[in-house]
Amino acid sequence: MASRMIHAIYNDDDILMQAVKQTREARYHIEEVYTPFPVHGLDKVMGLAPTRIAITSFMYGLVGLSVAIVMMNFIMIKDWPQDIGGKPSFSYIENMPAFVPIMFELTVFFAAHLMVITFYMRSKLWPFKKAENPDVRTTDDHFLMAVDAGHEDVEKLSKFLYDTGALEISLIENDEDH
Amino acid sequence: MYTLPSKLKLFAIIFMVIGALGMGIGFITAPSTTEEVKEMMAAHGDGHGGGHETTHESENASHDVAAGAHEGTHGETAHDNEDAHYEHTLHQMQNRPWSALYIASFFFFMIALGTLAFYAIQYAAQAGWSPVLFRVMEGITAYLPVASVIIFVLLLLSVFHVNHIFHWMDTDLVNPDSPKYDSIIAGKSGYLNGPFFLIRAAIFLIGWNLYRYFSRRNSLADDTAEDSRYFKKNFKMSAGFLVFFIVTESMMSWDWIMSFDPHWFSTLFGWYVFAGMMVCAITVIAMVTIVLKSQGYLEYVNDSHIHDLAKFMFGFSIFWTYLWFSQFMLIWYSNIPEEVTYFVTRIEDYKLPFFGMLAMNFIFPVLLLMNSDYKRVNWFVVMTGIVILLGHYIDVFNMVMPATVGTSWFIGIPEIGSLLFFFGLFVLVVFTALTKAPLLAKHNPFVKESKHFHY
Numbered sequence: 001m002a003s004r005m006i007h008a009i010y011n012d013d014d015i016l017m018q019a020v021k022q023t024r025e026a027r028y029h030i031e032e033v034y035t036p037f038p039v040h041g042l043d044k045v046m047g048l049a050p051t052r053i054a055i056t057s058f059m060y061g062l063v064g065l066s067v068a069i070v071m072m073n074f075i076m077i078k079d080w081p082q083d084i085g086g087k088p089s090f091s092y093i094e095n096m097p098a099f100v101p102i103m104f105e106l107t108v109f110f111a112a113h114l115m116v117i118t119f120y121m122r123s124k125l126w127p128f129k130k131a132e133n134p135d136v137r138t139t140d141d142h143f144l145m146a147v148d149a150g151h152e153d154v155e156k157l158s159k160f161l162y163d164t165g166a167l168e169i170s171l172i173e174n175d176e177d178h
Numbered sequence: 179m180y181t182l183p184s185k186l187k188l189f190a191i192i193f194m195v196i197g198a199l200g201m202g203i204g205f206i207t208a209p210s211t212t213e214e215v216k217e218m219m220a221a222h223g224d225g226h227g228g229g230h231e232t233t234h235e236s237e238n239a240s241h242d243v244a245a246g247a248h249e250g251t252h253g254e255t256a257h258d259n260e261d262a263h264y265e266h267t268l269h270q271m272q273n274r275p276w277s278a279l280y281i282a283s284f285f286f287f288m289i290a291l292g293t294l295a296f297y298a299i300q301y302a303a304q305a306g307w308s309p310v311l312f313r314v315m316e317g318i319t320a321y322l323p324v325a326s327v328i329i330f331v332l333l334l335l336s337v338f339h340v341n342h343i344f345h346w347m348d349t350d351l352v353n354p355d356s357p358k359y360d361s362i363i364a365g366k367s368g369y370l371n372g373p374f375f376l377i378r379a380a381i382f383l384i385g386w387n388l389y390r391y392f393s394r395r396n397s398l399a400d401d402t403a404e405d406s407r408y409f410k411k412n413f414k415m416s417a418g419f420l421v422f423f424i425v426t427e428s429m430m431s432w433d434w435i436m437s438f439d440p441h442w443f444s445t446l447f448g449w450y451v452f453a454g455m456m457v458c459a460i461t462v463i464a465m466v467t468i469v470l471k472s473q474g475y476l477e478y479v480n481d482s483h484i485h486d487l488a489k490f491m492f493g494f495s496i497f498w499t500y501l502w503f504s505q506f507m508l509i510w511y512s513n514i515p516e517e518v519t520y521f522v523t524r525i526e527d528y529k530l531p532f533f534g535m536l537a538m539n540f541i542f543p544v545l546l547l548m549n550s551d552y553k554r555v556n557w558f559v560v561m562t563g564i565v566i567l568l569g570h571y572i573d574v575f576n577m578v579m580p581a582t583v584g585t586s587w588f589i590g591i592p593e594i595g596s597l598l599f600f601f602g603l604f605v606l607v608v609f610t611a612l613t614k615a616p617l618l619a620k621h622n623p624f625v626k627e628s629k630h631f632h633y
Contacts (some may be wrong), residue, residue, distance in 0.1 A: 054550070056546070086513070096509045097503075097506065097511065098507075098511060100503065100507065106579050
C-alpha cells in the first residue's frame, strides 16, 4: 500500500506544540511526532489516550504478593514445618511478620519488572530492533511532525504547515508494505 | 478575608459542651474505693450470668502474665489475693478518664505540631506548590499555643500526683526502703524525674511556640514588605527550627508517650510518633483546605494542590506503617522478654484496636489513595482523611492506654467526650485564627508559581 506523508521539521518545542494544536484543529491527521526529549503536555495536545501501564503494574504487584504467600506457605508451613529458632510455624498468620520482607520485595519485583517488560512489548523495543528514525536530527535538537497526506491536497497542506512555523517540509512517498 | 461562620462557632461550642459533659461523667463515675470496684464488677457479672467466672479467670491469668513481665512493678504478691486485684483494677479505672483526656489532648496537639513541622519543611525546601496553603497551615498551627498550655498543665498535674497515669512518678518506686522499690525505674531516675521532666517539657514547648510566633509574624510582615527580607528570615529560621524539632520531638515522644511504659524502650519510637504526627497534620491541612475551598475562600487552590496533599497523605501513611512494622517485627522476631511485653499486652488485651488501626492507617489509605484520579476527588480525600485521623487516634490510644488502664479499657463516654471536646476547641481556635489574616500570602517569592501550580 502506497502512502504519502508530509514531514514538517521544527526547532522549538513551543512552536511544535502550537503547530500540533493548529494541525489538529484544521482536522489534519498527525501520524507521529518525533522529539529529542519528552515535551511536557504533548500527549494531551495530540489527544493520545492516557497510559494504562500503572494499572498493569498494580496487578503484577498482586501477582507477586500471591506468589510470595503461596510459596512461603508451602515451604515453611505445609511442606516441612520445622522449628527454627522457636518461630511458630503452625500456621501462616502466626509466622507472618517474618515473611513480610519477602512479600514486600516480591510485590515490588513483580510490579517493576513485569511493568518494564510490558512497556517494551507495547512500545515494540528490543535489542536488535531497527531504529524507526525518519531524520537523525530528531534525536538531537529538531522536532518532526509527520502528517498523513494520503487524501489531502499536498500544496495546501504544505502551505498550512509552513504557516505553523515549520523550517523544512518534505513529502515522503512510501511504496513499501507495512 | 475569611469570616467565621456563626454556625461553625456554634457547632464547635456544642462539641465542646457535650465533650466537657462526657469528660465530667468520666471523672464522676470513676470509682474511688475498692468497694465501688467490687460493686461494678458484681453488676457486670450479673449482667453476663455464668460467663463471669470464666472471663474473671482469664483476666487473672493475663494479669499474672503482665505482672510477671513487669517484675517488681506491681509487687510480687500483688495478685496473690482478691483485694490486691481489686485495688489494681481501682487504679486502672481511676486512670481511665485522665488517660482519655491526655490522649485526646495529645492527639490534637500533635496535629498542630506536625503542621508546624510541615510548614517549616515547605519553607526550608522552598517548595513552589504550597505557598497558597501557608495561611491555612498557619491557621492550624494557631492551635499549638493552646494545646501547649493544656499539655503542660496535664504534665504538671501528673508530676504533682493529682493523677497516676505516669507510673514512674510514684516516689516509692525510687526509694530503696520502700516495699514498692523498683530498681529498673530507680536506675532511670536520672532522666525520669519530675523537675527535669518539666524543664524538658518547657524547653520543647517554648522552642516550638517561639518558632510558630516569629514565623507567623514574619509571614504577615512579608505581605507589606518591599523586599524578600522576611522570607529570608523565615527560611533561615525554619531550617534552624527543623534541627531543633527533630531532636526535641524525639525526646518529647520518650517523655510524653514512651515513659508510660517505663520498663520498655525502643530506639525508633521518636520516628514512629513523628510519622503518625505528619500523617495527621497533612490530612488536616487537606481537609481544612477542602472546607475553605468549598466555601469559595481559596481562589488559587486547585485540584493539583489537593492531589499533592493526598500524595503526602498516602506516602506518610506508608512511612508510618514502615516504622510501625519495623518496630513490631524486630521486637517480635528477637522476642526478648523485656521488650516483647509491650506487644504481648497489646495483642492480648487490645487485639481489635491494635490490628484495627493497622487496617485503618495502612490498608485503607493505600488502596483508596493509590489511584491518581481519586487523589483529586475532594470527597474521596475527606473520607480517607477521616479514617486516617480516627486510625491515628486509636494509634495514640494504643500507645497510652495499655500502660495506664490495662485491661480496663473501653472506648466509651470519657474517651469520646474528650475527643469531642478537643475537636470543638481545635475547630474553634483554628477557624478563628484563619479570620485574622488574608488567606493568601501575597508577597511570598514562590506564590506566583504556587498559584499556577499544575500537576
